[in-house]
Amino acid sequence: MKWPIVEESTILSVRKTKIEYLNRTTELMIDLNKCTSCYQCVKACPKDALVKPEIPKGKKVPRKERVPIFPEPLKCVFCGVCLTLCPFDAIFMKLDGDVLNRDNLPLRVGNKIPEIEKVKMKKVILKDEKSDFHNEFWDHIMERIQVK
Numbered sequence: 001m002k003w004p005i006v007e008e009s010t011i012l013s014v015r016k017t018k019i020e021y022l023n024r025t026t027e028l029m030i031d032l033n034k035c036t037s038c039y040q041c042v043k044a045c046p047k048d049a050l051v052k053p054e055i056p057k058g059k060k061v062p063r064k065e066r067v068p069i070f071p072e073p074l075k076c077v078f079c080g081v082c083l084t085l086c087p088f089d090a091i092f093m094k095l096d097g098d099v100l101n102r103d104n105l106p107l108r109v110g111n112k113i114p115e116i117e118k119v120k121m122k123k124v125i126l127k128d129e130k131s132d133f134h135n136e137f138w139d140h141i142m143e144r145i146q147v148k
């Protein structure tokens, strides 16, 4: 039995979390220079794998003073929703050392990635859901992140 190895670090301006399990390595990185702490990814993540720092109740913290998000590696299913949605291109992921971005996400089909119509709290609704769009990777991910 091999347990996942989790590494968390902040190197220069990147907050990084890395998980190794069997022969797979996944990494999620937040570019602290780009992240504006808008917390949209926190609302969108279907697995609660991104957390924002606690702000005392009633206290307003201006966005430029906010602390960036923290990824929780053991909760992340590597769906790519946060990366797709981040308005500031501040999230990066690697799968087995290969950088994934909007142009080469595994859920991409040809030149197309599923279009996200809207994100309700923790639920992602795809624009293509009712069309004949089909992608096994995405189907699998959607099964894993299904909100009950």
Ligand code: SF4
Binding pocket: 030, 034, 035, 036, 037, 038, 039, 040, 041, 042, 069, 085, 086, 087, 088, 089, 090, 091
């Ligand atoms: S959506 Fe992007 S900019 Fe906003 S908190 Fe998340 S990583 Fe930072």
Ligand code: SF4
Binding pocket: 044, 045, 046, 047, 048, 049, 050, 071, 075, 076, 077, 078, 079, 080, 081, 082, 083
């Ligand atoms: S890849 Fe998916 S599960 Fe992981 S942090 Fe991003 S939205 Fe959450």
